[in-house]
Amino acid sequence: MAKLVLTTFDWVPDMPRGYVRDLRIRWALEEAGLPYSVESTSFKSRGAEHFAHQPFGQVPWLTHGEISLFESGAILHYLGHLGEGLLPRDDDMRLTAIEWLFAALNSVEMASLPWSLFVFSGDDSASPMRKQFDAFVHSRLQHLEPILAKREWMAGTFSVADIAMADVLRLLDRFGALADYAAARTYLDRATARPAFRKALADQMAHFAAAD
Amino acid sequence: MAKLVLTTFDWVPDMPRGYVRDLRIRWALEEAGLPYSVESTSFKSRGAEHFAHQPFGQVPWLTHGEISLFESGAILHYLGHLGEGLLPRDDDMRLTAIEWLFAALNSVEMASLPWSLFVFSGDDSASPMRKQFDAFVHSRLQHLEPILAKREWMAGTFSVADIAMADVLRLLDRFGALADYAAARTYLDRATARPAFRKALADQMAHFAAAD
Numbered sequence: 001m002a003k004l005v006l007t008t009f010d011w012v013p014d015m016p017r018g019y020v021r022d023l024r025i026r027w028a029l030e031e032a033g034l035p036y037s038v039e040s041t042s043f044k045s046r047g048a049e050h051f052a053h054q055p056f057g058q059v060p061w062l063t064h065g066e067i068s069l070f071e072s073g074a075i076l077h078y079l080g081h082l083g084e085g086l087l088p089r090d091d092d093m094r095l096t097a098i099e100w101l102f103a104a105l106n107s108v109e110m111a112s113l114p115w116s117l118f119v120f121s122g123d124d125s126a127s128p129m130r131k132q133f134d135a136f137v138h139s140r141l142q143h144l145e146p147i148l149a150k151r152e153w154m155a156g157t158f159s160v161a162d163i164a165m166a167d168v169l170r171l172l173d174r175f176g177a178l179a180d181y182a183a184a185r186t187y188l189d190r191a192t193a194r195p196a197f198r199k200a201l202a203d204q205m206a207h208f209a210a211a212d
Numbered sequence: 213m214a215k216l217v218l219t220t221f222d223w224v225p226d227m228p229r230g231y232v233r234d235l236r237i238r239w240a241l242e243e244a245g246l247p248y249s250v251e252s253t254s255f256k257s258r259g260a261e262h263f264a265h266q267p268f269g270q271v272p273w274l275t276h277g278e279i280s281l282f283e284s285g286a287i288l289h290y291l292g293h294l295g296e297g298l299l300p301r302d303d304d305m306r307l308t309a310i311e312w313l314f315a316a317l318n319s320v321e322m323a324s325l326p327w328s329l330f331v332f333s334g335d336d337s338a339s340p341m342r343k344q345f346d347a348f349v350h351s352r353l354q355h356l357e358p359i360l361a362k363r364e365w366m367a368g369t370f371s372v373a374d375i376a377m378a379d380v381l382r383l384l385d386r387f388g389a390l391a392d393y394a395a396a397r398t399y400l401d402r403a404t405a406r407p408a409f410r411k412a413l414a415d416q417m418a419h420f421a422a423a424d
Binding site: 051055056057058067069070071072073074077078092095098099101102103105106107109110113114117118121127128129130132133136139140143144147 | 340
């Protein structure tokens with residue numbers, strides 16, 4: 001098989017370490033036991049080659065022979081079909097996994113990421129807009145809670161949907177938003193206890209630490 | 213083939229009309245020439261059956277025989293494999309289409325939807341958070357502009373990626389954010405000139421008008 005090469009930044013500030021999206025791809029690659037290497041692109045100077053691979057100047061991107069893919073959701077979808085154990089083989093369960101992959105990234109992260117920008121910025125927590133984004137996040141979490149209480153993984157068995165959902169929930173948990181959601185915390189603990197996640201996180205931290 | 217049934221709200225306020233996400237699914241179904249019917253669920257009273265189909269209490273969902281799918285991205289992905297003309301047959305182009313489907317929903321809409329909430333709310337346009345979300349949206353548009361200037365459709369031929377991207381851009385255009393992005397406006401004009409879009413939009417407007 002052609003080589004899999006994951007590209008991330010050479011360095012990032014302390015704040016995003018552990019949360020850069022190459023983590024999702026490392027996690028999937030580790031789960032599937034696919035061999036891969038990691039390369040670096042400059043955080044401080046983003047040139048034409050970077051934009052040729054990732055049009056928004058972000059990371060990660062993945063190359064596989066002649067193929068170059070950006071967007072963590074699209075890479076997870078690709079690896080789901082390439083590797084073992086990332087998408088259920090059963091047709092209905094696979095549809096459910098892809099459904100929740102999109103839901104994690106479009107319904108939940110669309111609430112959680114803007115919310116995190118308010119938290120990062122130390123915005124006045126009583127401002128009308130902050131309240132609106134608080135309500136947005138908690139609406140999503142309230143609806144997720146009964147679902148997470150009833151299932152071990154989003155599609156029955158572990159899949160790329162769980163990588164996306166758990167990583168989205170990690171950012172909320174980092175800032176205390178999961179305090180009142182016992183099922184979400186249990187689900188997140190279960191996901192982040194997986195050896196593939198532990199290795200992916202340790203590898204990302206070591207990668208950025210090596211550049212300090 | 214089993215029947216395709218798209219469910220949307222029975223009624224919505226004036227503001228979201230023309231922008232409810234069943235539009236994306238109507239558009240795809242019209243492009244593919246797939247026969248479908250439209251059913252309504254109560255906007256004002258969302259019960260257990262609604263949440264069984266759409267766990268966040270939103271719309272749309274699509275049923276196809278025994279299958280019930282929510283999340284507009286997941287439904288577009290499903291229809292892309294079901295119908296004609298929604299995903300390129302060429303493997304590389306199909307990967308590009310799926311890549312941009314995720315990018316539209318996770319990289320671009322994650323900036324545009326929060327931004328639109330500020331605009332809807334009449335938030336002070338000089339507030340630090342508003343400026344941050346303005347910058348987020350314009351960063352995405354600036355990077356999209358050279359890409360849209362060079363291609364007719366995101367994956368070479370028209371695909372579900374264009375349905376997602378054009379609908380995301382429509383919301384930005386509604387509030388004037390595309391004024392300085394000629395390629396984005398040209399792309400959006402090209403997409404919304406398609407007969408399938410015109411019919412989908414007219415049908416959504418008529419559906420909600422019928423409930424007034």
